Amino acid sequence: MLKNVLVLLGESTSSAVASAYARRLVKAQDAQITSVSGVDLSFIEAPMPGTIGGAAYHAQMETGLKAQAKKARRRVAETFERECANDGIVPKGISFDGDPFEQVTAASATSDLVVTGHDVTFRGTQRERNSDTLNQLLFTTPRPVLVCPDQLPSVGSVLIAYDGSLPAMRALQLFVLIGAWKGRRVQVSSVDSNLQTAERLAGEASAYLHLHGYEADPRPIGSAEPPAEIIGVQAAHGQAELLVMGAYGHRGLKEFLFGSTTQSLIGAPKSCIFLYH
Secondary structure, eight states: OOOEEEEEOOSSHHHHHHHHHHHHHHHHHTOEEEEEEEEEHHHHTOOOOOOTTHHHHHHHHHHHHHHHHHHHHHHHHHHHHHHHHHTTOOOEEEEEEEOHHHHHHHHHTTOSEEEEETTOOOSSSSOOTTOHHHHHHHHHOSSOEEEEOSSOOOSOOEEEEOOSOHHHHHHHHHHHHHOTTTTOEEEEEEEESSHHHHHHHHHHHHHHHHHTTOEEEEEEEEOSSOHHHHHHHHHHHSOOSEEEESOOSTTOHHHHHHSHHHHHHHHSOSSEEEEOO
């Protein structure tokens, strides 16, 4: 059951969607919400290669980035508090100057789910395409991460990408245990070069969902194409509110996250993506 949502605040469009989606979840579940806003000093203060005049330039750039990041932190925190008040929500807030990965990991200890925009940054810039901040958070955060697109999705169905791996099993279990999407129609997509294997996997995941009261529609796909590509097409052309997945493919989550197909999927998502490693 969903009790506390951790939302990462930013100034990008997808960060605004993350804030709205997180508030929608906590209102529906009568849960708590905690925001994180901050300044990524580990990035801003990183040393630069030494050149003539380089130290002075770096100091000037560092000062400017810190000032931008602190102003952004204040703006997003004030906006979030105002939006929560309008929704009748009493939020908690965490503000930091330091390493965002340490801060988010620590805050995750008392949270069920981390919600963020796909281009999250705490670096004095509004957004990051194929966010390095997000990529690192996906590996360091001990809770599932829900990555939001640039448009708030309507309440709808759920697409689960399932390959029978341990991360996929864990992602499916956490999706069920959190329970925020109970009652939604669920499609289970399993891709394998052997159609019988895909049918077995989709059937296993669907049976688990049925056990917990979900209507699940197995969608086995027999194909030798990379599973990430097929799932990407389904996510791009479907009307699902949420895509749920763990590691997918023989090389695991790292291949999924950093391959060309999945960079486009997570860098420009068409739906919310529930990820767990």
